[in-house]
Amino acid sequence: MFIELNTASSIPIYTQLRNQIVLGIGRGELKMGEHLPTVRQMAEAAGINVMTVNKVYAILRAEGFIEIDRRHGAVVCPRKENAEALQEKCSAQLELLITESSLKGMSRERFFAICGEIFDRQQTAAENAFL
Amino acid sequence: MFIELNTASSIPIYTQLRNQIVLGIGRGELKMGEHLPTVRQMAEAAGINVMTVNKVYAILRAEGFIEIDRRHGAVVCPRKENAEALQEKCSAQLELLITESSLKGMSRERFFAICGEIFDRQQTAAENAFL
């Protein structure tokens, strides 16, 4: 699980960290039931503050991507609670993304090809997660 | 061209306005060559500051979605300059979006169906733009 934060980016550190953990789950680098580093470990490894990491873990828990055990830290456990809310958010983002892409000349076929590649990668990752 | 800003949202006003204009172009509500309201008109209509609108127009120009004529205001004129840079940004966002969606139980078929609908809507919008 590589974490790489860009402090020069306009994207807040806690958002970058949140996104990379979600991507790590999707890629299968973080498997179901696996433990994340403790907030203090993660903070030291990433060179950021403990409370920033704590904020990220709290967000991921609220979003239903992890559960938090006091003693053993955060555990990867994707739940499907707020599924509808998050799917609506995704649809709205998709329209913006597709609009930007197609205005910049990306064809429908190329867009679908990129989506297909991403889905394929995640399917194999999900299969490996149960070995 | 409806502009609806949510000042209670965590998304900055200037980002909301920028996104809605881009979506308006994609939907064909803003046609090629059409004039946007002047910064002062837009500011009054949306109930926000002139400089906030100016910031949005400057961003849209830098992204290649509009051109700015000093006298007649902003003109819709999608260019394909920074196409590669923006397409890479889209790909990165897509991976995050697909990861979130599929972890929340959205199937590949459903995701592609949503994308297809959006593309269809934009194609008819683009056709109407040349009538």
Next chain:
DNA sequence: TTATTTGTATTATTATAAATAATACAAATG
């Protein structure tokens, strides 16, 4: 038991960004 580690709550401080406000100015228009 005792000592340690966990997530978390609290409070304060600094730095940055967002948004507004009040002007002012050059360029273009009528």
Next chain:
DNA sequence: CATTTGTATTATTTATAATAATACAAATAA
């Protein structure tokens, strides 16, 4: 000439991001 355009400037207020230094209850391991 007077007006309107985008834009530059400067200042101020507000909100957020991030760090920092503690502290504490709960759980674990000695």
